[in-house]
Amino acid sequence: MASSVPDDGASAAAAAATADPAAAAAEAPGRRIVVAVDESEESTHALNWCLANVVSSSGGDTLVLLHARRPRPVYAAMDSSGYMMTSDVMASMDKYAAAVSAAAVGKAKHICAAFPHVTVETMVESGDPRDVICDATEKMAADLLVMGTHGYGLIQRAFLGSVSNHCAQNCKCPVLIVKRPK
Numbered sequence: 001m002a003s004s005v006p007d008d009g010a011s012a013a014a015a016a017a018t019a020d021p022a023a024a025a026a027e028a029p030g031r032r033i034v035v036a037v038d039e040s041e042e043s044t045h046a047l048n049w050c051l052a053n054v055v056s057s058s059g060g061d062t063l064v065l066l067h068a069r070r071p072r073p074v075y076a077a078m079d080s081s082g083y084m085m086t087s088d089v090m091a092s093m094d095k096y097a098a099a100v101s102a103a104a105v106g107k108a109k110h111i112c113a114a115f116p117h118v119t120v121e122t123m124v125e126s127g128d129p130r131d132v133i134c135d136a137t138e139k140m141a142a143d144l145l146v147m148g149t150h151g152y153g154l155i156q157r158a159f160l161g162s163v164s165n166h167c168a169q170n171c172k173c174p175v176l177i178v179k180r181p182k
Helices: 012-019 021-027 041-053 087-112 129-139 154-160 163-170
Strands: 032-036 062-069 119-126 144-148 175-178
Touching: 032 041, 032 129, 041 062, 041 087, 041 144, 041 175, 062 087, 062 129, 087 119, 119 129, 129 144, 129 163, 144 163, 163 175
Parallel strands: 032 062, 032 144, 062 119, 144 175
Antiparallel strands: none
């Protein structure tokens, strides 16, 4: 579900990007920097920090805004009383999830609009964010992954897991975790 706007129509590079993202990344000038975005302030801070400190001011870098949408839980098909939810309710839940994704990516694209020298692509994938981010960075041969951290304590990390920690341990590319100032 990646989307981007080609510069000059259907070029050979655009065709190669569609066929094999890793091959296109190898041929493209500059770096392919993936920024994991969600609806949090930590994500926004990481994107702003990346644009100010990582992305080349002379151009050539491609920034991929990656949003990992958590899939609808299986247990959501039943409410607390045990009755099955209608397809309308489940469709409404899917529509809401799509709206959250669109808002997160839209906000990130709006921030990037102030940097016209940066090529921006977007990608929304469904699944566990830890797996989605690691898989996507490998498929597109990313040069760097930039992400924020929610700064959970030890107990919260034990129950919820840490997406940034998982990515730092499992992504094949370098990972830059940007902490939000307190």
